[in-house]
Amino acid sequence: MNQELLETSNQFWNAMEHADETGMRRYADPNCNFVHIGATCKLDKEIGFYTSKTFQPTDITFHSKTAEVFGTTGIVLTDCDYSLLLDGQETTHHFMVTEVYSKAADEWKLVAFSFTALVY
Numbered sequence: 001m002n003q004e005l006l007e008t009s010n011q012f013w014n015a016m017e018h019a020d021e022t023g024m025r026r027y028a029d030p031n032c033n034f035v036h037i038g039a040t041c042k043l044d045k046e047i048g049f050y051t052s053k054t055f056q057p058t059d060i061t062f063h064s065k066t067a068e069v070f071g072t073t074g075i076v077l078t079d080c081d082y083s084l085l086l087d088g089q090e091t092t093h094h095f096m097v098t099e100v101y102s103k104a105a106d107e108w109k110l111v112a113f114s115f116t117a118l119v120y
Contacts, residue, residue: 005101008108016057028109058083064079076099077098081095093115
């Protein structure tokens with residue numbers, strides 16, 4: 001089950017990196033919450049950041065990913081360096097991303113995606 005959860009996480013990251021609205025909607029609940037350094041939002045606004053090119057990923061380096069399942073709740077911790085053009089400015093941060101998934105009808109759906117900047 002952990003491998004299935006990690007695969008869902010990888011699919012969401014891939015969709016996000018490529019501003020793939022259909023893919024992001026496929027793996028995330030419509031009421032999913034996103035927490036960034038300077039903003040919080042729901043799925044529609046998050047998709048808008050990517051499709052409008054406000055957020056343009058340039059490189060994502062994954063250091064590790066771990067998954068744990070608690071009943072119908074799954075948590076993925078993704079340690080990564082995330083580089084992107086943010087309103088045209090290049091920026092890179094080392095993040096631990098907490099991804100929370102809920103399982104219903106044999107599918108994992110992302111319900112919360114939170115970036116935490118790491119200082120080491």
